[in-house]
Amino acid sequence: MERIPVAILGATGTVGQKFILLLEDHPFFEITELVASSRSAGKLYREACRWKQDTPVPEHIGRLMVKSTDQKLLSLLLFSGLDSSIAGPVEEAYADQGHFVISNSKNHRMDEDVPLIIPEINHDHFEIIKTQKYKGAIITNSNCSTMFLTMALAPLYTEFGIEAVQVTTLQAISGAGYPGVPSMDILGNVIPHIGGEEEKMEIEPLKILGKLDNNRIIPADFQISAQCNRVPVFDGHTETLSIKLKDKAEVEEVKQVLREFQGLPQEMGLPFAPAQPLLVFEEEDRPQPARDIWLNRGMSTCIGRIRPCPVFDIKMVIMGHNTVRGAAGAAILNAETLLKKGYLS
Secondary structure, three states: OOOEEEEEEOOOOHHHHHHHHHHOOOOOEEEEEEEEOOOOOOOEHHHHOOOOOOOOOOHHHHOOEEEEOOOOOOOOEEEEOOOHHHHHHHHHHHHHOOOEEEEOOOOOOOOOOOOEOOHHHHHHHHHHHHHOOOOOEEEEOOOHHHHHHHHHHHHHHHHOOEEEEEEEEEEOHHHHOOOOOOHHHHOOOOEOOOOOHHHHHHHHHHHHOOEEEOOEEEOOOOEEEEEEEEOOOOOOEEEEEEEEEOOOOOHHHHHHHHHHOOOHHHHHOOOOOOOOOEEEOOOOOOOOHHHHOOHHHHOOEEEEEEEEOOOOOEEEEEEEOOOHHHHHHHHHHHHHHHHHOOOOO
16 A cells, blocks of 8 residues: 655654654655754754664654644644643644644543544544544544553453552653653652653543443543552553452453453554553563563563452553553554544545
8 A cells, every 4th residue: 555644743752753763664654744843843853853762863764854833734644742731732733734643642632522542442432533623633542651551451341340440650761751850860769759640540541441422432430549650760661450350350360361352453453553462471570671561562561460469359560661552652553543444534
């Protein structure tokens, strides 16, 4: 198929750079436009960007001229890695102009008519974009920590029902963007607060796991208590969960349900869909960020230490790549699903 031209909003930032790496040679999409702040606009990308990835800037990307957020774009599909301080009105303006914006920013996640999508779980929620006021549309992916939590909860919620969840996160410094957390604050330390993070984790999964009813999402009916910490790990968010189930289940039943979980992206064989969305470990000391974040190209949620919980029913440790499946990779999988479901035609 002929590749679809796409633009990256916030192209010089951490998530924007990850979009560029992950979209290189993508079979569906071709980066043709880069958008950033006014201080970068009018410069070649290689001159405007402080590149912080493990491989060099792709040569053809480095030669692209950076556009400002008030310039007209030719691309129908826009991937947004904009900072939340400016993302809201910029994304709305582009959607008004007829663009489809796949956003990694938090600004529109909880809007009633904006779907918050994990396509293995709630691809049917794409339907509510038809009720949006824009000529185009805004689609969001979740907060990075929400992503792994919800991926682990979804099959258990479907199979057994859930009454309550307690989650504690150990979040990598790359989740704070660049330059991130000052070294004298994070080295040899744990910071027990990440602004707004606990609220996101307590409400976003309920929207994702909710039911679509007459173009309205009815949130899932259980409570989540979250505690979020920044730790001196570069990539990979780890989370410990305790889950109270509605219908009791043995550990082996839980493991089987998690291992067998798949969704529409796997059925459609989408390029960014991991063959196994959930990887279940039997080793007592896994998953670990240093060893497991790149399994399935960083697109799987890794789950281990599944065992009985003396307070709730089941407890476990989960981990995922926060800038891939938790950010840019999630948005790309959303775009692949949106395209293959026919919403861009």
